[in-house]
Amino acid sequence: MTGVRDPEIPEGYSFDYINAEVILNRLSVEKGRFILPDGMSYEIMVLPPLTTMRPELLAKLEQLAAKGGKILGPKPLKSPSLQNYPECDKKVIELADKMWHSKGKQINHYGNGVIINGYSLEEVFKLFEIEKDLDTKTAPVLWTHRTLPGMEIYFITNQSDAKINIDPSFRVSGLKPQLWDALTGEIHYLKEYSEAGGRTVVPLEMEKHRSWFIIFTNANNKKTGFSQKSNFPELKILSAIKGPYYVNFINKETGPAEEQIFTTLTDWSESENEKIKYYSGSAIYSTTFNINDIPKNSGLFLDLGNVAVMAEVKLNGKDAGGVWVAPFRLNVSDLLKKGTNELEIKVVNLWRNRLIKDNSLPENKRYTWTVVNDIKENEKPHTSGLLGPVTVKYISN
Structure with missing residues (x-):
C-alpha cells in the first residue's frame, strides 16, 4: 500500500499506511499506542492533508483519541460522500468541532489522547519525547x-x-x-x-x-x-579447493558435448569456446579434496567465492543446500569428513547469454525465442559460472 507522506517521516522512525477498513475493524488503543491484532503498534496516527472524512471513520477516530491515541492532522470540514447528505456533513462538523478547537495550529488534549495540527513530526516526537526506534x-x-x-x-x-x-x-x-x-x-x-x-x-x-x-x-x-x-566471528581457511574441476554442461545442443576440465575456475563468458561463452543453463562441477584434520567445536563452511548466478551443492553425496546471494557460503558441519571428500556443484546462469548468441543467427538456426527482444547490438555475454575461489572455512573464536 502506498500513499502521501505529508509531513515527511524523519530518519530513525518507521511507518505503515493504514486504510479506513482497518481503522474501523481492527485498530484499537492500549496504553497510549495504536494496536493491531497481529502485533504491530504505533505512537501516532498521521492524517493525510485533506479536509474531508466520512462521519463513521471520524467517529472511530474520536473513540481512539478518547482512549489515549495521538492524532496529527488537519480538521475535517465535510464528508467526501453524498451518502445521507446533508446529515453526513453535519455529523463531521459536530465531531470535528469537539476534537479540534480550530483549523489552525494546535495541541488539543481530548479524553486520554491528543489532537495535534500544524506541527512537524520532528516537533511532535520532541514534544512527546519519542526517541528514534x-x-x-x-x-x-x-x-x-x-x-x-x-x-x-x-x-x-x-x-x-x-x-x-x-x-x-x-x-x-x-x-x-x-x-x-x-x-x-x-x-x-x-x-x-x-x-x-x-x-x-x-x-x-x-x-x-x-x-x-x-x-x-x-x-x-x-x-x-x-x-x-x-x-560475526572471523572465518579462517581450512582448505583451498583448487581442483581440477570436471565440468559437464547439461544442455548438449547448445553447450559442449564433452566433459570439460577446468584447471582454474574461469568465467564462461571469457571462454574461447563459443559453446561455453554463450551457454545458458546448468553445468555440474565435480572434484575431490582432502581434509587432514577438523577443528573441534567449530562451525565448518563451504565458501564458493563468487557464483554467477546460482548454485546447488552436494558434499559426499548429500545435499548441502543452495546459494543465490552473497556470501555464497553453506554450513557443512555435518557433511564434511576427514580424508577424501567428494564435491559436486551445480551452477545455473542467466538465459540472456544464449539470447545474445541467437540474436546474431538466422531465425531457423536459433534455439530460443522471446516475445520482447531487448538484446542490444554487440552486447557482450554476461559473467557466468563458478568463479571461486572455493574454500572450506572454520570459525576462529
Whole structure:
C-alpha cells in the first residue's frame, strides 16, 4: 500500500499506511499506542492533508483519541460522500468541532489522547519525547519493527551493493539480541552488544543486499547454532579447493558435448569456446579434496567465492543446500569428513547469454525465442559460472 507522506517521516522512525477498513475493524488503543491484532503498534496516527472524512471513520477516530491515541492532522470540514447528505456533513462538523478547537495550529488534549495540527513530526516526537526506534546513522538500510509479548522483532536489509558494518541503536532495553537468518534458518545469540539509556547497540555485519531478523528476547532458544564469542566471528581457511574441476554442461545442443576440465575456475563468458561463452543453463562441477584434520567445536563452511548466478551443492553425496546471494557460503558441519571428500556443484546462469548468441543467427538456426527482444547490438555475454575461489572455512573464536 502506498500513499502521501505529508509531513515527511524523519530518519530513525518507521511507518505503515493504514486504510479506513482497518481503522474501523481492527485498530484499537492500549496504553497510549495504536494496536493491531497481529502485533504491530504505533505512537501516532498521521492524517493525510485533506479536509474531508466520512462521519463513521471520524467517529472511530474520536473513540481512539478518547482512549489515549495521538492524532496529527488537519480538521475535517465535510464528508467526501453524498451518502445521507446533508446529515453526513453535519455529523463531521459536530465531531470535528469537539476534537479540534480550530483549523489552525494546535495541541488539543481530548479524553486520554491528543489532537495535534500544524506541527512537524520532528516537533511532535520532541514534544512527546519519542526517541528514534532504530538509529542507523544514515546507513543504507531499510527496516521495520514488530512487537510481540516478551519479544521485539526488527527486520533490517542492506540496500547497497557493498558489504557494510554498522552499529545500529535500538529502542530496546532489558532484552538480549539474537540473529535469525531467514536465508539459512540459522539462529545465533549476538553476544557483543551494549545497553545504556534505554537503548541497545548491536554491531552488525551485512553483505550486499543481505537482510537479518534481529530478535530481542530473554527466552532461551534451543535452535541456536554453534557457539560463537563474537557476533560475526572471523572465518579462517581450512582448505583451498583448487581442483581440477570436471565440468559437464547439461544442455548438449547448445553447450559442449564433452566433459570439460577446468584447471582454474574461469568465467564462461571469457571462454574461447563459443559453446561455453554463450551457454545458458546448468553445468555440474565435480572434484575431490582432502581434509587432514577438523577443528573441534567449530562451525565448518563451504565458501564458493563468487557464483554467477546460482548454485546447488552436494558434499559426499548429500545435499548441502543452495546459494543465490552473497556470501555464497553453506554450513557443512555435518557433511564434511576427514580424508577424501567428494564435491559436486551445480551452477545455473542467466538465459540472456544464449539470447545474445541467437540474436546474431538466422531465425531457423536459433534455439530460443522471446516475445520482447531487448538484446542490444554487440552486447557482450554476461559473467557466468563458478568463479571461486572455493574454500572450506572454520570459525576462529
